[in-house]
Amino acid sequence: MMNSSEKFEQSLQRLETLVKNIEAGNLPLEEALTSFQEGVGLVKQCQTLLSQAEQKVEVLIKASADQVETKPLNTES
16 A cells, blocks of 8 residues: 555656646647646645645644754854
């Protein structure tokens, strides 16, 4: 079974391929529309996976808040 990171990477790669093919302008209209529709679905899937990852990060940060030491960022080099 594929984990969410692999799913995201595969979906993003497929989306990039679809965009390149559509932008090339060589697809017949019906095929371009089908590719666009697939791309919209992939964008939604990627957004869902990113949202889930963000939620996991928030949970991890909250769980370790007592153990994390924060320091101000020193921007002077």
